[in-house]
Amino acid sequence: MAEAHQAVAFQFTITPEGIDLQLSHEALRQVYISGLRSWKKRFIRLKNSVITGVYPASPSSWLFVVIAILATMYTRSDPSMGLIAKIQEHLPVSQSLSAQCQTVVSAVLFSTMLWLSLIFTMRLCLKQLLSYHGWIFEQHGKMSNTTKVWVALVRIFSGRQPLLYSYQGSLPNLPVPAVKDTVKRYLESVRPLMNASEFERMSKLAQDFESSLGNRLQWYLKLKALWSANYVSDWWEEYIYLRGRSPIMVNSNYYGMDFLYVTPTPIQSARAGNTLAAFLLYRRKLNREELKPWLLRSSVPCCSYQFERMFDTCRIPGEITDTVQHWQDSEYVAVYHRGRYFRLWMYKAGRMLSPREIEVQIQKILDDPSPPSPGEYKLGALTAGDRVPWAQARKKFFCTGVNKRSLDCIEKAAFFVTLDDDEQGMMGDDPAASLDRYAKSLLHGKCYDRWFDKSFSVVVYKNGKNGLNAEHSWADAPVVAHLWEFVLATDSFQLGYDEEGHCKGSVDPMLPQPQRLSWDIPPECEEKINQSLSIAQALADDVDFHVYSFREFGKGKIKKCRISPDAFIQLALQLAYYRERGHFCLTYEASMTRLFREGRTETVRSCSNESCAFVKALESGEDEDLCKRLFRLAADKHQNLYRMAMTGAGIDRHLFCLYVVSKYLGVESSFLKEVLSEPWRLSTSQTPVQQVELFDLVNHPEYISCGGGFGPVADDGYGVSYIIVGENMINFHISCKYSCTQTDSHKYGARIRQALLDLLKLASPDQRETGRTGKTQAKKDL
Structure with a gap:
């Protein structure tokens, strides 16, 4: 040990x-x-802090300014207009310092102040430039002259070779919308969901709020916006995630899947070796800030704040609220296998273990015949159940002795690893059902074989398939997706395997054995574990999941119709829901606000007046030309809603923060209370492919990511995640609950498939092209 x-x-x-x-x-x-x-x-x-601190200038530019000032002085001119002489007068008198040296020192001090002033000015100019969002509302490919000039200025003031966090000080703060604008947009969003009397009642509540309490709450919110980097994010993290007392498994955590058609090696330990090595390579790039900042349209930077807590992070339970704790550079990972917990060191003598060495260490854990200690086997169920019992158990049974040391080992690990004895993936005689089981396994597993509090848990299955489960409070899915894309690509295309399926590299025979963690679990604690497990198991058993690939067409054909792929899919979801339930529902689509400092997400209310008008016209058999026109209007409306959410003009985060202020002031608002209690029966999210350059889908089309998914938000609703892969595929992850007789993930999936086909037939400029069967088109795509 x-x-x-x-x-x-x-x-x-x-x-x-x-x-x-x-x-x-x-x-x-x-x-x-x-x-x-x-x-x-x-x-x-330290070096990166200096580079980021002076960005968009560079440290070497200081020397250039100093030399330029000194050179100008030697031409007998004074670029400082007397300031250098003033500085020289106030320099401490030194006998060892000649008058010429004092002049040089004064010039260097003036140059430094001038340099810092230029940096501040450049950063302020860049911040003002990034506050312009007119570019996002322009049609893609058609740029106005104003935007062209703006792009040129942004590139000039952005400097060269930015690090991951270089833009953080230049990003604008999230603006606080006017109360009247938010209320107006809210009423517009709920109009198609209410009858005349309900809407009249809600309008009166909204008007009363706007004219009285709203302005008072808005004043406090603007004051917070002046003092904080982002007026939403800290409250969002605390009140939406950390103060939730229900299980985070299924309700909050989400998952990411492996390649759909490829398993690089069937050897479990080898796949774990490359996967863990790829994670550590990513962490090295992250710590050195070698990851490129995410730029929209190659020019507009997005906030990178969420990357800071990716590794060495754990959610700590509390009786009132949880906390997120982050440590620095843990050199080990925590591993679970057959009810035992291990600490696996990933470094030796200052170097990272090779993938082959990690494989050998993982194999030692797999071959370890020792049984779990009493209470250890299902210990992880504490993180899957309700938060208050877990907080109480942690305080009572894990605050001293061997239990505290072992729990600290798990919580402070770089990340958590589960070596699963099951086989998962698309396999067998029924590949569709196998994908559903794969999704449920990643979402909740056996309810005790994941550590749901860790920032993310890696799962490696017996047949070499892998995946991850991520905790949601510290970051949003696109950040984890960025990590997962790197890991999948590095595993297959950079690290690779030998002919027998083992990892490459040499092995140091003197590697220490993986360290088995010890526990002393009393019977009272075992009872708490079993209680948490029963709650978590009931929640997991109620999840109905369906994962499928839509291969009839993809974004390639959608773009030929001159429609946004995301708007196209969202309208298909609306059409499918209406066909199933006969009415519309409040729909949540996640949009990012990372154009602003410390931005996270905003809600796009995808169910609009325009989308409802289109769906009703299509279903009632209206004229085709009318349906096409309404389809275009609905798609354009969705894109406008999405862009407004991205640029800080959303509805729900503003109303949420106003509600938090009202609670702090101890005042009640019937309007806010009713708005925030409305259920999201259709919760949707797109998983973006951010690093297309890592995957060669032309030469290796089989290396297709399946994306990821999440559980349903409402007991009687659906959770839908989708990923647009390449030009010819869309993968869907659909969840609901068995306990609701009105929902069925497979039936809704079938309706989505048919809705997509119907929309393409309506929108396609050449309808003969849409007459092919899905089977024929799939063959062509392959």
Whole structure:
């Protein structure tokens, strides 16, 4: 064990001749190497902090300014207009400093102040430029002259070779919309969901709120916006995620899947070796800020704040509210296998283990025959149940002794790994059903074989398939998707495997054994574990999941119709829901607000007056030309709603923050209370493919990501996640609950498929093209 090795690093014995001190040279060498690695990391962080701190200028530009000022002075001109002489007058008098040296020092100080002023001015100009969002409302491919000039200025003031966090100080703050604008947009969004009397009643509540309490709450909210980087994000994290007392499994956590058609190796330990190595390579790039900032249209930066807590992070339960704790550079991962927990060191002598070495270490865990200790087997169920019992159990049974040390090991690990004994993926005689089982396994597993509190848990199955389960409070899905894309691509295309399916690289025979974690679980704690497991199991058993690939067409054909693929899919979801239920519902689509500092998400209310008018016209058999026109209007309306949400003119985050202010002030608002209690019976999200350059879908079309999904938000609703892959595929992940007799994930999936086909037939400029069967088109796509 690592603790045992550290304990014998030095020994001493007291003898009549004095103290006999014995040192372990290998232990001292390891201490030296570990310290050296730590100082290298500190130096890199310091260097990156300096580069980011002076961005969009560079540290070398300081020398250029100094030389330019000194050169100008030697031409007998004063670029400072007397300021250098003023600085020289106030310099401390030194006998060893000549008048010429004092002049040089004064010039250097003036140059430094001028340089800092230029940096501040450039950053302020860039911040003002990034506050312009007219570009996002222009038709793609058609740029106005104003936007062309704006893009040129942004590129000029953006500097060169930005690091991951270089733009953070230049991003604008999220604006606070006017109350009247938010109320107006809200009423417009609910108009198709209410009858005349209901809408009249809601309009009166909204008008009363706008004319009285709304302005008072808005004043406090604007005050918060002046002092905070983002007036939404901290309250959103606390009140939406961390204060939730129900299980985070299914209700909050989400998952990401492996490749759909390819399993790079069937050897579980080998797949784990490459996967874990890829995660650590990503963390190295993250710590060195070598990841490129995410730029929209190659020019507009997005906030990178959420990347900071990706690794070495855990959600800690509390009786009133949870907290998110982040540590620095953990050198191990926590591993679960057959009810046992292990600490697996990923570094030795300051170097990261090779994929082959990680494979060997994982195999040692797989071959370990030791049984779980009493209470250890289902310990992870505490993280899957209600939060209050977990917080109470943690405080009572895991605050001292061996349990605290083992729990600290899990919570402070870089991330969590589950070596699953099941086989998952698209396989067998019924591949559709196997994908459904795969999704449920990643979402909740056995309810005790994941650590749902970790920032993310990696799952590696017996047949070499993998996936991950992510906790939601610290970041949103696109950030985790960025990590997962890198891992999948690095695993298959960079690290690779040998002919036998094993990882590449050499193995150090002196690697220490993985460390088994010890537990002392009393019977009272086991009872708490079983209670949490029963709650979590009931929740997991109620989840109805359906995953399928729509291969009849993809964004290629949709774009030929000159319609946004996202708007096209959202309208298909509306059409499918209306055909199933006979009415419309409040629809949630996640949109990002990362154009602003520390931005997270905003809601796009996809069910609009225009979308409802189109669906009703299509279903009632109206004239085709009318349906086409209404279809275009609905798609354009959706795109406008999406763009407004991205640019800070959304509805729901503003109303949410006004509600929080009202609670702090102790005042009640019937309007806000009613708005925030409305159920989202259709909750949707698109998983974006952000790093297309990592995957060669032309030469390797089989390496297609299946995306990820989440559980239903409402007990009587659907959760729908979709990923647009390449030009010819859309993958859907649909969830609902068995306990609701009105929902069925497979039936809704079938309706979505038919709705997509019907919409393409309506919108396609050449309807003969849409007459092919899905089977024929799938063959062509392959």
